Amino acid sequence: MSEDSGLWLLAAGPAGATALYWALYRYYRNTDKSHAFERETDIEARPVTGADTKVGEVKGTQRRRIDGDNVGAHRQRVKRVR
Incomplete structure (x- = not known):
């Protein structure tokens, strides 16, 4: 066996790491499938409504x-107020 036969194994490490990084980046980021909220969503602004109620002092x-x-x-659990 010659020493050149093992070079492909040394090159496979960085190439495999790069491919794995790119695959995980594409899987979790979904940049080609994500919703561009700022460009694709129309928001109609309305005046704020509501009331202020004093509950204590x-x-x-x-x-x-x-x-x-x-x-x-x-560690006491919070109970829902009914």
């Missing part, structure tokens, strides 16, 4: 804790 800095904090029970 805190005066001064006497209270050092927030009502309902979970400092002592870090």
Whole structure:
């Protein structure tokens, strides 16, 4: 066997890495199939609507804790308010 027969194996490494990188880039980026939101979407602007409702008031800095904090029970699940 001559020493030249192993050169294809050395060239296959960088070529394979380049092909894998390009395949993963094309798979995850989908640049040819992605939706161009800025160009293809028409957005109609309207005035902002809504209301501000006052729910409470805190005066001064006497209270050092927030009502309902979970400092002592870090893993306690949050329950849905009904």
